[in-house]
Amino acid sequence: MAERTIAVISAGLSKPSSTRLLADRLGDAAARRLIERGDTVKVEVIELRDLAHDITNNLLTGFPSSQLESAIEKVLTADGVIAVTPIFTASYNGLFKSFFDIIEPGSLIDMPVLLAATGGTARHSLAIDYALRPLFAYLHADVASTGVFASTDDWGSDEDGVKPLPERIDRAAEELVGLVTRSTRSKVLHDPWALPAGFRPNGPAGLE
Amino acid sequence: MQFxxxxxxxxxxxxxxxxxxTEHERIKAILTIAQKAEEVGxxxxxxGEHHNPPFIPSSPTTMLGYIAAKTEKLILSTSTTLITTNDPVKIAEDFATLQHISDGRTDIMLGRGNTGPVYPWFGQDIRQGIxxxxxxxxxxxxxxxxDVVDWSGKFRTxxxxxxxxxxxxxxxPPFVWHGSIRSPEIAEQAAFYGDGFFANNIFWPKEHYMRLIGYYRQRFEHYGHGTxxxxxxxLGGQAFIRKNSQDAKDEFRPYFDQAPVYGNGPSMEEFTEQTPLTVGSPQEVIDRYASMRDYYGDYQRQLFLMDHAGLPLKTVLEQLDILGEEVVPVLRKELAVNRPAEVPDAPTxxxxxxxxxTRDAAAAEQQLVSQEA
Structure with a gap:
């Protein structure tokens, strides 16, 4: 029915990484649901590791390389974002935060977002709620209430026998798809060159 | 075309x-560099104008007044004069004075300034920059x-x-340029008044400035100042030039690597590819800057940043010799080729x-005609 793009951001530092693994699972689950609804879906994966130097350079010079600019563009023009980071020292890793630091303020307003994280043990699972969620609240993104945390054990025996990882992934993907299909964000024209309402080039305080 | x-x-x-x-050495060096600029044509x-270390030009018209007295032809301008934190009355007074001292060799480039604390130091709020x-x-x-102004606004008494x-x-009045790195509001303002628009050009890739300048050109036409x-x-630009390309790269690299603005970031190779910084032979600099009009259209003024990042005065003066003697004369010729007749020179x-x-004569004639009728 609709053509939709899901941008999947993975801040895993190793290759392969369990963060990317979780990101792919979430991307697949969301895409499957959208396809079942009759949508055409494109999943764009952004591996921040590949952009790590460009991200640091952007922090220092103030502008993105063309490769980084196209990655940012993919995120901003997506219909939904899946953001996945490893938990380092009690929070998202620095690469993850740096990527969001260089994105123009205000450009993720109303973006449907699914948050996910990986870590060594389940003791870190609340980092999604005390670290990632406030970041995306600041960005005024539209965040799914379920966040998915995968600890190392989740990839093996069903550590959580009541709610194993695949079920958590399914539930989160379902919520993201709900946000994406209800969102009107993609239909609104985002013109970075638009002048503010009431702007007058010779008015007092630049206003009419 | 001005260089x-x-x-x-x-x-x-x-x-x-x-x-x-020392600050004293640097101030004197800048005065020497300005005189050298005229000497090499x-x-x-x-x-620029700054109000915090490690910068020294807090009082630009004082320095430009000295340079005016020591030069004959050089146009004195700014990069930029802070329209946000300066009192516009003081700007009008300072630059009209400089205009008289320099016999008209004065224009102004206005900018907002992006050093946060400067705003509160001068009683303003950076969030009100635009x-x-x-x-x-x-x-x-x-x-x-x-001659006589009655005025009231939001920010000034x-x-x-x-x-x-x-x-x-x-x-x-002195001709005014408006400098901006990213704000369409400032491009709109320049277009509205029919003033010049200066794209710093040295920190962002050309695609960004192509959009900004394209927007200004389109709005300039919209407001009826011409096509x-x-x-x-x-446009701004940046070069380090030696006879042999590799010598230029070897000599400039330590300055690039530790430059305050981009040091310890991208490699010199990445930065020269992404921005107009050109480090190489005179011919490489000529080729790079002769191509700017392909992206931005035929333009009126090209400025180069030559004396930064700790380059010693002696080196800067050598650079100006090469720029003035080997690069600019060729660029003048190349940029004159196929320049459409309708494209004006920068106003002086x-x-x-x-x-x-011409306007006054036409108005007088008009008055005469209406009196006769």
Whole structure:
């Protein structure tokens, strides 16, 4: 029915990484649901590791390389974002935060977002709620209430026998798809060159 | 087409020796550099304005006044004059004075300034940067053109029956450029007034500036000042030049690697590919800058940043010799080729005065005709 793009951001530092693994699972689950609804879906994966130097350079010079600019563009023009980071020292890793630091303020307003994280043990699972969620609240993104945390054990025996990882992934993907299909964000024209309402080039305080 | 240099006036240690010039040495060096610019045949010298270390030019018209006395032809400009935190009345007074001292060799480039604390130090709020730039310039524009101004706005105490003195030389205000890195509001403002638009050009990839300049040109036409091709565009640039390309790269690399603005970031190779910085032979610099008009259209002013990142004065003067003797004369020729006749030169005091005389004569004739009728 609709053509939709899901941008999947993975801040895993190793290759392969369990963060990317979780990101792919979430991307697949969301895409499957959208396809079942009759949508055409494109999943764009952004591996921040590949952009790590460009991200640091952007922090220092103030502008993105063309490769980084196209990655940012993919995120901003997506219909939904899946953001996945490893938990380092009690929070998202620095690469993850740096990527969001260089994105123009205000450009993720109303973006449907699914948050996910990986870590060594389940003791870190609340980092999604005390670290990632406030970041995306600041960005005024539209965040799914379920966040998915995968600890190392989740990839093996069903550590959580009541709610194993695949079920958590399914539930989160379902919520993201709900946000994406209800969102009107993609239909609104985002013109970075638009002048503010009431702007007058010779008015007092630049206003009419 | 005008060529020149612009400086931010930073005091930076030479990374190859660790030696940091004193403020006194740096101020004197800038005065020497400006005189050298005229000696090697450049047209413009533009000085930045800063109010925090490690920068020295807090009082640009003092320095430009000295340079005016020591030069004959050089146009004195700024890069940029802070329209946000300066009182527009003081800008009108300072630059009209400089215009008289320099016999009209004065123009101004306005900018907002992006050093956060400077705003509160001067009683302003950086979040009001754009509204300040718009309102302050609206007043400045009138102070230059109207002998007696009544004015009230949001940011400055009102004026009743105020006359900014001295009046501009020959009643012709200095030409104004508006500098911006990313704000369409400032491009819109420049277009509205029919003023020049200067794209710093040295920190962002060309695609960004192509959009910004394209927007300004389109709005210039919209406001009825001429065609988009006739809009007045200036560009920044940056080069380090030696006879042999590899010598230039070897000599400049330590300065690049530790430069305050981009040091310890991208490699010199990445940065030269992404921005107009060109490090190489005269021919490489010529080729790079001869191609700028392919992206931005035929333009009026090209300024180069040559004296930063701790480069010693001796090196800067050598660079200016190469720029003035080997690069700019060739660029002048190349950029004149296929330049459409409709594209004007950058306005100067002489051209603005001539235009004013034509206007005045036409108005006088009109009056005579209506009296006879």
């Amino acid at each position: 020149g240099i612009f400086t931010v006036g930073d005091v930076t240690p030479d990374p190859t020796t660790g030696r940091e010039p 450049l047209d413009v010298f533009a000085l 509204p300040l730039a718009i309102e302050h310039y609206a007043l400045l524009n009138r102070l230059f053109r109207e 009102p004026l009743q029956g105020f006359t900014a003195t001295p009046r501009p030389l020959d009643d012709v 988009a091709a006739q809009a007045i565009v200036g 005091h002489a051209s603005l005065l001539a235009a004013k005389k």
